[in-house]
Structure formats: C-alpha cells, structure tokens
Amino acid sequence: MPDAPLLSIRGLNAWYGESHILHGVEFEVPRGEVVTLLGRNGAGKTTTLKSIMGMVARRKGSVRFEGAETIALTSSRIARLGVAFCPEERGIFASLNVQENLLLPPAVRAGGLTVEQVFELFPNLKERLASQGTKLSGGEQQMLAIGRILRTGARLLLLDEPTEGLAPVIVQQIGRTISRLKAEGFTILLVEQNFRFASRVADRHYVMEGGRMVDMIPNSELESKLDKVHEYLGV
Amino acid sequence: MEIFGIPTQALFGQLLIGLINGSFYALLSLGLAVIFGLLNIINFTHGAQYMMGAFCAYFLLTKLGIGYWWALAIAPLAVGTIGMVIERLMLARLYKLDHLYGLLLTFGLALIIQGLFRNEYGTSGIPYALPQELSGGRNLGFMFLPNYRAWVILASIVVCLATWFVIEKTRLGAYLRAATENPQLVQAFGINVPRMITLTYGFGVALAAFAGVMAAPIYQVNPLMGADLIIVVFAVVVIGGMGSIMGSIVTGFALGLIEGLTKVFYPEASNTVIFIIMAIVLMIKPAGLFGTQR
Numbered sequence: 001m002p003d004a005p006l007l008s009i010r011g012l013n014a015w016y017g018e019s020h021i022l023h024g025v026e027f028e029v030p031r032g033e034v035v036t037l038l039g040r041n042g043a044g045k046t047t048t049l050k051s052i053m054g055m056v057a058r059r060k061g062s063v064r065f066e067g068a069e070t071i072a073l074t075s076s077r078i079a080r081l082g083v084a085f086c087p088e089e090r091g092i093f094a095s096l097n098v099q100e101n102l103l104l105p106p107a108v109r110a111g112g113l114t115v116e117q118v119f120e121l122f123p124n125l126k127e128r129l130a131s132q133g134t135k136l137s138g139g140e141q142q143m144l145a146i147g148r149i150l151r152t153g154a155r156l157l158l159l160d161e162p163t164e165g166l167a168p169v170i171v172q173q174i175g176r177t178i179s180r181l182k183a184e185g186f187t188i189l190l191v192e193q194n195f196r197f198a199s200r201v202a203d204r205h206y207v208m209e210g211g212r213m214v215d216m217i218p219n220s221e222l223e224s225k226l227d228k229v230h231e232y233l234g235v
Numbered sequence: 236m237e238i239f240g241i242p243t244q245a246l247f248g249q250l251l252i253g254l255i256n257g258s259f260y261a262l263l264s265l266g267l268a269v270i271f272g273l274l275n276i277i278n279f280t281h282g283a284q285y286m287m288g289a290f291c292a293y294f295l296l297t298k299l300g301i302g303y304w305w306a307l308a309i310a311p312l313a314v315g316t317i318g319m320v321i322e323r324l325m326l327a328r329l330y331k332l333d334h335l336y337g338l339l340l341t342f343g344l345a346l347i348i349q350g351l352f353r354n355e356y357g358t359s360g361i362p363y364a365l366p367q368e369l370s371g372g373r374n375l376g377f378m379f380l381p382n383y384r385a386w387v388i389l390a391s392i393v394v395c396l397a398t399w400f401v402i403e404k405t406r407l408g409a410y411l412r413a414a415t416e417n418p419q420l421v422q423a424f425g426i427n428v429p430r431m432i433t434l435t436y437g438f439g440v441a442l443a444a445f446a447g448v449m450a451a452p453i454y455q456v457n458p459l460m461g462a463d464l465i466i467v468v469f470a471v472v473v474i475g476g477m478g479s480i481m482g483s484i485v486t487g488f489a490l491g492l493i494e495g496l497t498k499v500f501y502p503e504a505s506n507t508v509i510f511i512i513m514a515i516v517l518m519i520k521p522a523g524l525f526g527t528q529r
Contacts, residue, residue, distance in 0.1 A: 055423055076428070093416050095413070103406070106424065
C-alpha cells in the first residue's frame, strides 16, 4: 500500500488519571506532509502528540504507524519504530552539556542526519557544544531540541509548539528548517498556536476542540476559511 | 618526633584509620547516591547488602574454597543480582508513591535480612583471613603501613573515580543523568528506562557488596557490621548532598579523615563529630555541601 498514510489514528481516547482528555480522535498524516493540529488551549493537541508517542499511560483506540498498531506499546518501543517527539517545554537536560544533549537520543534507524548536517541547519549549536544545555537561549534550546531528534533516523517528527515564545527571526529560521526537512522527506506533525506560521509550512490543518477532531482544512483553502478558523481559535 | 605534641606514629596511625573508614564511607555513600539519583529511593537496605557482600566472601571461601580475589568479583555480582530481583519485585511498585514508602520497605528488608543472618551466625563476628599476597606491610619511616590497608584505600579510590567517570563523562552516564531529570522523555527517545533503573540499583548494591568483601579481613564478618556503619554513612550522604556523585566521594574520604583527627586531638568526640558536622551543614546548607534542592 504505497499510498497508505504514514500515521493513521482511529477512535483515540486518552486519560490523565481520572480526567478523560481525548474523545475518539480520528485523523491521518500522509507520508511526506507537514500537518498541523490547531485549537485553543486545552483542546487536547499536546495530549494527542503524547498519546501517539505512547507517553500517556491510559489510552484506547488505534494508532497505526506504517501500518503497525502501536496503541499498546511503550514509548521506547514506539520511538524505535521511527517516531520522535520534541516537547513543548523543549526538554533540554540541565545536567548534560549541549553536545551530550545532542547525542542523547540513540539512532533508531538508518538515514538520520549527521551531526554536521544538524550544524548546517543550526550553526549556533556548534559554537556552544561545551555549554550546559539549559544555559542556551530559548531559541537555541529549541534548535537543540529539534536537532537532536533529526539524528535518530525517525521519519515522523512530532513537534509541540516549536515557535512558542521565540523572537520573529528565530521563528523564521524554524519555519525554513521545517520546509527543508519536508523537502528531505520527513513527515511532520506540528502543534501550533500561531496559525500564520502554520499556514506557511503546512499542507493541511486539523482543528481540535474539547478533545475531538472537528475539522480538516487543506492549506490551499485556509485563506478562504479564515473567519471559520478565527472562530475555532477564538482569536 | 611530635606534631602539636602528638607523636607522629599516633597521628599518622589515626589518619590511616580515618582513610580506611573514609574508603568505606565513600564506597557506600556513592552507591546510595547513584541509587537515590535515579530511583528517588533512599536505600536503607544498603548496610545489609554490604554485610551480605562480606558473608558472600565467607561462604565462597568456606563452602567452595574460592578465595578473596574471586570473591571481590563474585560477591558484587551475586548480591547485585539479588538487589535487581528486589527492585523488580518490590521497589518498582513504589516509584509513583511518596519517598516514605521506599524508605519503609528498604528499612524493613534490612531488618529482616539482618535478623536472618543474626539468627544463624550470632553477633560475635567470624574472622576472614587476609589474602596472602597482601599480608605484611612496609615501614614508611614516619609510620608502618599494612599492605592490605593500602590496597583498600587504593581500590576504593579507583572504584569511586571510575564510577564518577562513567556517570559524568560517558554516553551511558549521559543516559543516566538525563533519566534522573526526565525519565518520560528519555524513554520516549527509545531508551528502556525501567531496565536502566534495575541495572542502576543492581550496580549501587554491587558497590555495597564490594565494600563488604573488602571490609571482611579488617572488621570480620558480622551480621550487624552494616547496621553499625550505615548510620554514619547516611550522615555522610546528608552532609555531601543526596544524589551528588563527586560530593559523596569527597565527603566520604574527608569525614573519615576528620573522624581520625578527632580521635587524636579530642577522642571523646570521635563518635559524634560526624553528626555535629551534619547538624551544622543542615543549618547552613540544607541540601548538603554538593547537593541541589529538588
């Protein structure tokens, strides 16, 4: 099935303790596309990413990656299939220097970027290899958080709000990076509040509300549906 | 010859005893620090596991005729494996609960283990012969240095520094440090964190057993040898700061020396000096000299 989506999600439910966060989420991420999850705070976007990654303990439904069911796997097994996650808080380790942070995620497949290629994308990192990870600026930490998962050979990248709180010039650099990664064949699922940014990089947008998927908007139709998007996002 | 009115023989003799004690403090508090760092559990069974290391050496010798040098390798492996079973069967169920539960479980285990050994072997201590290669000693001019004691200090320093190096300077250590900070994320990078936790506990316990084998020829093999030592070691850990690797090593040796010096200059305080230092450190730096608040 060459045209089967890389990631296919059916009836996904997820809970944090007693609170039921996702209620039957369904969507697909075709191979080679950049897809965004839009929605207000608390709509369940981050929980969706974490459920795909296997980081939410209680989840039900179906998450298929390259046709293989992953709903019952641990996050380390899912990572080994070729899925990588970049958390919203970036997850840079304070007790590791920049180089150790960069080399931390083990390669799970052939075909990842080399360290040199990561430095090409993010030249700032090369200057700061010996610094403590959390001594970097917010933008540099984001670059480090993205750069380290590019090395692993993962083909599906889950990026949780990579532009949050960053200066416009850094946001542009992240945007160029995402376009370039797409050109190199990465598939990217992006959670984004900044839908202007999303509209520049993505192929399609899924809109979430209250733990459900309520709409799908191809990027080509985004301009014509701006009013609707504003309503969804409450802007 | 005298220094501050103290004969040098007595002074250096006490310093040597201090260094020996410090070697054991360092090895044991290092194991506790490694375990606490990743598991967030204060391993009160540590003293019992140290004692099990010594008994393992004794069993190997009396039942199988296996001597000291092999015991130095086999006992840590055996006791470390028992530790890993305990981690899988019991400790692993407690990680989501408060610290107190881990403390209660490991404390209870220590009492049970010590009780069983005491029931069988009493408390008078069983001698364990020095390895032949290390009997005797040498005269350094200012003092007499028994070979075995020199070996204990040297081996302890080497093991401590090697552990520090692995944790602070290698890829494996980077996994360990990262998992200490954010195990969920490390797991999501494809690393089997539960297995790493089991192995880490096994390693910390193995360090205790290693110390136990080294202690057997000096202190004899005794069911209560760990119970006596572990209280001081916990004070050392508190002074150094929970979870700090270099902190536990440096503090272990330093407090051994301070204890030795106290025996020379004010022997009445030698049993309490570590606890006095602990009280002062807790007042000034509650997280310990090398620790960070968490």
